Amino acid sequence: MSKHIHDGRSHCPACALEKIGWQKQEIADLEAENARLQA
DSSP: OOSSOOOSSSOOHHHHHHHHHHHHHHHHHHHHHHHHHHO
């Protein structure tokens, strides 16, 4: 998950990039699962 703690006030660039990377990984995992189920 997160490598650093943020205070939740502002969206720091590191958090934003980390979140985007995490979401992209999750989407890739979901797409792979969907492809597996449809095979």
